[in-house]
Amino acid sequence: MLATPVRLARGPPGFPSFWRRSMDEFKRQATIAINMEGLREPTKPFPLIKFDQENSMAKCKVMSDQDMGGFSKASLTYIPGAAHHERNPEKEDAQKGGIIESDEGVEPAHTLFKGSISTELPPNKPDIQRSGYAAWRTRDRGMSLFGKLLWDIDPYSYLALRIKSDGRKYFVNIQTESIVPTDLHQHLLPTYTTGQWETVIIPFSQFVRTNYGFVVEPQKEMMRQKVRSVGIGLTDRVPGPFELRIADIYATNRPPAREMGREEAGFDLEEENHEGGTGMMDEIEPKRRKGEPERILI
Incomplete structure (x- = not known):
């Protein structure tokens, strides 16, 4: 479908109109210039997605192997709760970055990522030999007078997620x-208090570059000046229900309470064997064979 002027003006579902997006982008860039934010490390958190309102659901896309004929199920549901507040560090606070929080003792407004994983293969697609995944990501934010809207999180060093996990093996995707x-760029979602609300912080430098689930070499640095989307996926292929609650995802300069090593990314960074059966994603584009150069699309 062609992007007509009317469709461009309306914008993607859940996002403001073309002219409103252009004005918001102009205000954002003007604020950076006036405050000279590019000359010093920012202290405020930079929200990527906040599930504090029901219309935030329209800004996300849910995916599962059901799209390819599989039997896993997934959904995002808005759960009302306490308001989200940005808290910047006090002058005496040694930690530089701000955080997003809610009133203590009250569950924050959030989204419930819920469903069930099935590894049953579609009977009418014999070329698919593996299934069992569910995920969601933020939708593209559309265009403005300044071009395609992307997040510039280069001034920040960490990604923070306020979550309540069931303890399953989720991955954060950028x-x-x-x-x-x-x-x-992927990293295992760390959880330390299963069944309780917590804010987990991941250094951007610890994310691993992958392509269709396989580690890609060389491990290029993430292009943090042009981030399209952020999301979470469940690919452990363990049949059964899952439930993950997310209040917000944001960039920050507040370091995690405990140091994280590259080995905690959730990937074996040794050279992997790419030969073998095909998965649900391979129908879209085949995996690159060992020694084969990258297929670069321009």
């Missing part, structure tokens, strides 16, 4: 405006 459009 997609950038890369010359290899199918690349993702």
Whole structure:
């Protein structure tokens, strides 16, 4: 479908109109220039997605192997709760970055990522030999007078997620405006208090570059100046229900309470064997064979 002027003016679902997006982007860039934010490290948190209002659901896209004929199920549901507040560090606070929080003792407004994983294969697609995944990501934010709207999180060092997990093996996914459009930067979602609300913080430097679930070499640095989307996926292929609650995801300069090593990213960074059966995503684009150069789409 062609992007007509009317469709461009209306904008993607859940996002403001073309002219409103252009004005918001102008205000954002003007604020950076006036406050000279590029000359010093920012202390305020930079929200990527806040599930504090029901219309935030329209800004996200849910995916599962059901899209390819599989039997896993997934949904995002808005759960009302306490308001979200940005808290900047006090002058005497040694930690530089701000955080997002809610009133203590009250569950924050959030989204419930819920469903069930099934590894049953579609009977009418014999070429698919593996299934069992569910995920969601933020939608593209559309265009403005300044071009495609992307997040510039280069001034920040960490990604923070306020979550309540069931303890399953989720991965955080970041997609950038890369010359290899199918690349993702991924990291295992760390959880330390299963069944309780917590804010987990991941250094951007610890994310691993992957393509269709496989580690890609060389491990190029994430293009943090042009971030398209952020999301969470469940690919442990363990049949059964899952439930993850997310209040907000934001960039910050507040370091995590405990140091994280590259080994906690959730990937074996040794050279992997790419030969073998096909998965649900391979129908979209086959995996690159060992020694084969990257297919770069321009």
